[in-house]
Each structure stands twice: as structure tokens, then as C-alpha cells.
Amino acid sequence: MKVAKFGGSSVASAEQLRKVASIIQDDKERKAIVVSAPGKRFSDDIKVTDLLIELGEAYFNKQAYEQQLQAVLERFREITAELHISNDVITEIKASVESILESNQTDAIKMDALKATGEDSLAKVLSAYLQSLGLKASYLNPKEAGIIVTDNPGNAQILEESYAELYKLREREEIFVIPGFFGYTNDGTLNTFSRGGSDITGSIIAAGVQADLYENFTDVDSVYSVNPTIVENPKEITSLTYKEMRELSYAGFSVFHDEALIPAFKADIPVCIKNTNNPNGIGTIIVSKKEPQPNPVVGIASDTGFVSIYVSKYLMNRELGFGRKLLTILEDEDISFEHTPSGIDDLSVIIRESHLPKEKEERVVARIKEVLNPDTIHIDRDLALIMVVGEGMDSTIGLADKATNAFAKANVNIEMMNQGSSEVSMMFGIKTGEVKEAVKSLYETFFTE
CATH class of the missing domain: 3.40.1160.10 (Acetylglutamate kinase-like)
Known part of the structure; x- marks a missing residue:
């Protein structure tokens, strides 16, 4: 049937x-x-x-x-x-x-x-x-x-x-x-x-x-x-x-x-x-499964309308529950997150712009300051996400290098980069106005060169 x-x-x-x-x-x-x-x-x-x-x-x-x-x-x-x-x-x-x-x-x-x-x-x-x-x-x-x-x-x-x-x-x-x-x-x-x-x-x-x-x-x-x-x-x-x-x-x-x-x-x-x-x-x-392909990248997708909440605090990595407390604040405000790129002393949370209107932003920032006492916190709006997708990417050397070079060729600055644990995709955050040039350059790199 x-x-x-x-x-x-x-x-x-x-x-x-x-x-x-x-x-x-x-x-x-x-x-x-x-x-x-x-x-x-x-x-x-x-x-x-x-x-x-x-x-x-x-x-x-x-x-x-x-x-x-x-x-x-x-x-x-x-x-x-x-x-x-x-x-x-x-x-x-x-x-x-x-x-x-x-x-x-x-x-x-x-x-x-x-x-x-x-x-x-x-x-x-x-x-x-x-x-x-x-x-x-x-x-x-x-x-x-x-x-x-x-x-x-x-x-x-x-x-x-x-x-x-x-x-x-x-x-x-x-x-x-x-x-x-x-x-x-x-x-x-x-x-x-x-x-x-x-x-x-x-x-x-x-x-x-x-x-x-x-x-x-x-x-x-x-x-x-x-x-x-x-x-x-x-x-x-x-x-x-x-x-x-x-x-x-x-x-x-x-x-x-x-x-x-x-x-x-x-x-x-x-x-x-x-x-x-x-x-x-x-x-x-x-x-569910397919044979390995010569080009592990199958597609390049992009979407706009994202916001990044950037929080930085010295010795954040030693502070138990820091990430949990930050995400709990977002949960209390009925905000779901998309990605959480992080470093030793800093953490970014990517969310849909529709989840953080201006009137809610002030309340969220105030709560983060009160609960976590960060050294720095700021909101970046007008972000777009670009995903380079392919199951075979985890076993192919040099893909991240090719991708970042493609952004450089297009003269596009990468605001953030994240590769999921599944290794099926690489995510790049850039400014919304640069999406077309970035996507074109990535396509040329992975599909025409």
C-alpha cells in the first residue's frame, strides 16, 4: 500500500x-x-x-x-x-x-x-x-x-x-x-x-x-x-x-x-x-540510511528572524548551574531556544525574534542581571542562520575550512558558528542582509568548484 x-x-x-x-x-x-x-x-x-x-x-x-x-x-x-x-x-x-x-x-x-x-x-x-x-x-x-x-x-x-x-x-x-x-x-x-x-x-x-x-x-x-x-x-x-x-x-x-x-x-x-x-x-x-556520496554536503539552507542573547562572566565554567539558571529564566518567560554556542567564560542563546519582542527584552535582561550577575550581557538582533547539511560531513576532513573560506570570499563576517553533536550540520550566524551573498558563495564552494 x-x-x-x-x-x-x-x-x-x-x-x-x-x-x-x-x-x-x-x-x-x-x-x-x-x-x-x-x-x-x-x-x-x-x-x-x-x-x-x-x-x-x-x-x-x-x-x-x-x-x-x-x-x-x-x-x-x-x-x-x-x-x-x-x-x-x-x-x-x-x-x-x-x-x-x-x-x-x-x-x-x-x-x-x-x-x-x-x-x-x-x-x-x-x-x-x-x-x-x-x-x-x-x-x-x-x-x-x-x-x-x-x-x-x-x-x-x-x-x-x-x-x-x-x-x-x-x-x-x-x-x-x-x-x-x-x-x-x-x-x-x-x-x-x-x-x-x-x-x-x-x-x-x-x-x-x-x-x-x-x-x-x-x-x-x-x-x-x-x-x-x-x-x-x-x-x-x-x-x-x-x-x-x-x-x-x-x-x-x-x-x-x-x-x-x-x-x-x-x-x-x-x-x-x-x-x-x-x-x-x-x-x-x-x-533512514543511504550510501556514502562523493560530496557529503547535500544542501545549504538559510532562515532569518533570529536574536542572540550574549552573556559573559569570568570563571563561568566553575559556576555550577549557570546555564541551567539562564535557560530557566527563558522558560519562565515562555521563550524556547534554538542553539547555545558557548566558551569558557561566555554563552550565547539563539532564539526566534518573535519570542523576544522589545517589551519582553528589558524584563529578560533585568532578570539575567539579577540572578546571574554577569560581567557583560547584550542582545544582537537582525541575525540569520545558515545551515550546511550532510550526513557524511563527520568523516570528511576540511569541510569547516571550506565553509569559512566561502564566507571570506563573499566578504561576510561570521557572527557565530556551531556544529551539532550529530555532525549532520554546521550552523553559521550572520547578519540578515548578507544571506544571499553567503549562500551563493557556499553553493559555489560545495557544488560547482
Whole structure:
């Protein structure tokens, strides 16, 4: 059995859904189908999920929401008309939205239910279209499928007990279409995964049914070794390990939601990224292990929007609990950290800029001064992180030297450098405005020279 997940761009229009149906028909092993909500049809278009979020925000702010609702209904009306299938889903969407808004649930739960409407409705549309083509297909609600999640609206986690229920889906003979992005708590409340969570659903289903392959169809032929908006026509990556993909996803690669691979990784299921518009392309296969490659570096990723908290104190290394106290202060302030490069007398903590707004910064600095009495403390904003990623880097001599020379060639100053204990990546901190030049130089060093 194969699990095939189709992203927002793959289900954005009737034309795209015809391609999806053709892909499903081409391989009888594609029985479990997971879908996102309709995405953008063109660059200035609005995703259906964004329309539903706008609708909810308007309602909660006691503003008119009819315009957003009509836009959602029109998107689905256009799809059903072009596919020549029943438009009953239009009536269902309108009734569902009104029912959600009039319910006695909290605003967070209402918003989750609204956001899930796009995926749920698209799954019904696709299953109806497959049936119209003479295929034995059905819509399958996540509750019926057995996707049981924690009670965390907007950030639900799958419960282990789900997998035994999902395994029963192997007994189904027909194609079943499951909406991505959400599941149900044990008490029957709908909760969504974090944004982009349809990828998570696909991975969960693949692990649950113990699929031979999890195919993730998107709008690119493969994962590229670097952001194609920075480097023109970059090298395609045909194979990656889970660890490499996780590092690349974290550091700005947008092909995959960075939590999406965890269920598939634990179940050791291969994942293949393919293009809905070019389904016969090789794509990128993601596996637990791969053969050593001549070039150990598989990709270069970058992301912006980071802050560094730098703390220095003489004989810090002899002061028991110094690091723990610093991280406890951040925990108390609801701040998670990304990296902690350190020396004998100094320590830096890298965090997302969104976690440390200016009004919180003064309070955090004051607490650090009071608790740790440092010699120096300062905040560096406007930081970007660049990750050089590859499983074979730990056994290759001179990679760090090549990387630092690449920064020197681009005349870019390295603010900080850190290599994780896993030795799958090297992290460099630089100023945001220098990202493009640094990435281009690194790409030339590792992929063209």
C-alpha cells in the first residue's frame, strides 16, 4: 500500500484535481489519499485556509464575515461545476460554518473547526470526483479513520493509540480520501495540527497502515540543494536521509513541514517528494540510511528572524548551574531556544525574534542581571542562520575550512558558528542582509568548484 498526500497547490483547482485523479488511477497501490485545502491558483490568489482564518477573526471581532464565506463557497462551486459533480458540498460548508460559529465552544476550538473546513470539504469533493470516474472510492473522516490527538487546539499531537486503529484501514478494498490537518480528541473535539499539518497527517497515516511508501505530491520536481530564489537552477537532490531533511526543513526549506517526517521516520517508511505536474519525474526519496556520496554536503539552507542573547562572566565554567539558571529564566518567560554556542567564560542563546519582542527584552535582561550577575550581557538582533547539511560531513576532513573560506570570499563576517553533536550540520550566524551573498558563495564552494 502507498499513501499519497496532495498539497494545496495540487488541489487548488478543477484542472489540478484532474491531474490528482490521473495519478491515483495510474497506480492501484495508491489507496490511502490525504489532501490539503485548496491553495493558490496564481501568485496573488488567497488560500482557502487563509480565507477561513480571516472569516473566524472577523466573527470574533464582531465584524461582517459574509465576504470571506462567499469567497470560500465560490472556490468550491467553481471546482464542482468544472468537474461536473454534485455541489452539495456548498450547502454543507455553509451549514457547517454557521453551526461552528453558533456553538458553545471556546474561540480556539471554533477556529480549529473553521480552519479544518477546507481540507474536509476538499476530501469530499475528490472522493465524489473519483466515484464519477467509475473508481471505488470513499470519503473517510479522521474520527472514523482513528486519528486520535491531544487536546491542544492549533498544536495537536497524535496519540500512540491511534496507530492500532489506523492499521485496520489496510482491510479496506476501496480508495479512501482523508482530509489532512486535523484529528479528534478522545472526547470527540476537533483539534488541528500546527500550520502545514496535512503533511503530518500523511506521515501518520503511512506509519499507521505500515505503508511501503509515503508519496508527498507538491509543485516542485524535487528538493533542491539550495533555495532556487537565491541560486539559479540549483542541483536537485535525489536522495536524503531523515536527519538531513529534518535539518533542512528546520532551517528554511519549505517543501516539508518540519514535524511531518517524525511518524514516518519512527516507522522507517521511505518518503518520496514528487511533482503533481510532473508525476513521472524521479523526485526526492527520503530514507533512514543511504550510501556514502562523493560530496557529503547535500544542501545549504538559510532562515532569518533570529536574536542572540550574549552573556559573559569570568570563571563561568566553575559556576555550577549557570546555564541551567539562564535557560530557566527563558522558560519562565515562555521563550524556547534554538542553539547555545558557548566558551569558557561566555554563552550565547539563539532564539526566534518573535519570542523576544522589545517589551519582553528589558524584563529578560533585568532578570539575567539579577540572578546571574554577569560581567557583560547584550542582545544582537537582525541575525540569520545558515545551515550546511550532510550526513557524511563527520568523516570528511576540511569541510569547516571550506565553509569559512566561502564566507571570506563573499566578504561576510561570521557572527557565530556551531556544529551539532550529530555532525549532520554546521550552523553559521550572520547578519540578515548578507544571506544571499553567503549562500551563493557556499553553493559555489560545495557544488560547482
